[in-house]
Structures are given as C-alpha cells and as structure tokens.
Amino acid sequence: MATLAAAHAPAEVAGAGAVEGGTVTGILLAAGRGSRFDPTGERYKLLQALANGEPVVVASARALLAAVPHVIAVVRPEDAATAMLLSGLGCEVVACANAGEGMAASLVCGVQHARDSNGWLIALADMPYVLPATMAALAQAVGPAAGGAHATQIAAPVHQGQRGNPVAFGRIHLQALLALAGDQGARSILKNNPVNELTVDDPGILQDIDTPSDIQ
Secondary structure, eight states: OOOSOOSOSOBOOOOOOOOOOTTEEEEEEOOOOOTTTOTTSSSOGGGSBOTTSOBHHHHHHHHHHHHSSOEEEEEOTTOHHHHHHHHHHTOEEEEOTTGGGOHHHHHHHHHHTTTTSSEEEEEETTOTTOOHHHHHHHHHHHSGGGTGGGSOSEEEEEETTEEOSOEEEEGGGHHHHHTOOSSSTTHHHHHTSOOEEEEOSOGGGGOOOOSGGGOO
C-alpha cells in the first residue's frame, strides 16, 4: 500500500502513553489487493501469518482496537474472509464498492461512515507492527481532550527522524478527506497543512508488508 504520510511541517515532540482516543474513530484500510506481495493473487498478504501465527490484518486490527473505542474496517465487497475476521474482532466492517479506484476511495468510504466523529485515525492493514500506544497518542493529539477547536488537527508519528503511519486527522479536515481521490491517500492534505509530529520509540510506524520477506 502507498503511505499516507508525506514530509512537511514543524516538529512537535510528544510522548506515546497508553491513552484512550476518546471520540476519535479508527479507520482500518483493508481493501488493497496486495499485488506486489503475490502477483498471481493466490496469496493475499493480509491473510498471511506473522511469526506469532496471527494473520497480518488481525494484528493490525488488534492494535487499533486497543487504542480507540470504535474501529471501521474497510474491505473489498468480495473479501468475505477478511470481513469475517475483522467483524469477529469487534470492528465495524464496511464494504467499499469502488475500492479498486485506489486508497483514497477506501479512506473516503470509512470516513463517510464515521463522519460524526471528532477525528479519524487512518491506519493501514498491512502495517501490523505499530504499537497500540503510538496509535493512542495520535488519537489523543487530535481529540477533544487536546483542546477542542484548538487541538492539533493532524498528527503523524516520527521514529528516528522518519515520518510514518498511521496518521490522525481532526474534524476540521472532514470535507477535505471526503474529497480525496486516487491512490495517494491523504498525502495532499498533509502537504498543505501543519502537522504535529509525535516522536515515538516505535519502528513499526515504518514497517509495512509489501513482499513475503517483510513478514518477521
């Protein structure tokens, strides 16, 4: 999957304590086809087992569910196996009819189903190594507890000088998120707005599963 984060904005250092995300909703993007992992399509990367035996998508969902009270998982309409796994974990599963148009279509689908939230933490289903504490800190940074209308409106994690994923957006960005298109995710919003960079001790924000060798 393409990354959501792009280089921009002044740094603001913050810790990654285990805090609740309040009314920030988690959006798990799980509608990609993973063609780089297996061009034949025989092995869907999100269902491949990690070293601990958990499928990639399950590990990603568990971390997000541990950080925020509500998670919407966006899947392809035909992907019943992934939908069943995620529903069983407690995610609200949404089938995105136009997921094939790119990451933005899935992101828009998820945000639309949670448009009344105070913010959204956009996580990628092929990034199973992100720590729940990192996700919780990002959600807190854009949530009501951070100062309501004056809260940081975009928060992204940084590890050893590199920005990664997931990325959290405050409610002020609702219309911009719903207007996204293509396969660049929310990159355009990140480029054109200030971003609060949270320094975290979490290499998982930089690790996605693109090829079989990425599974540890």
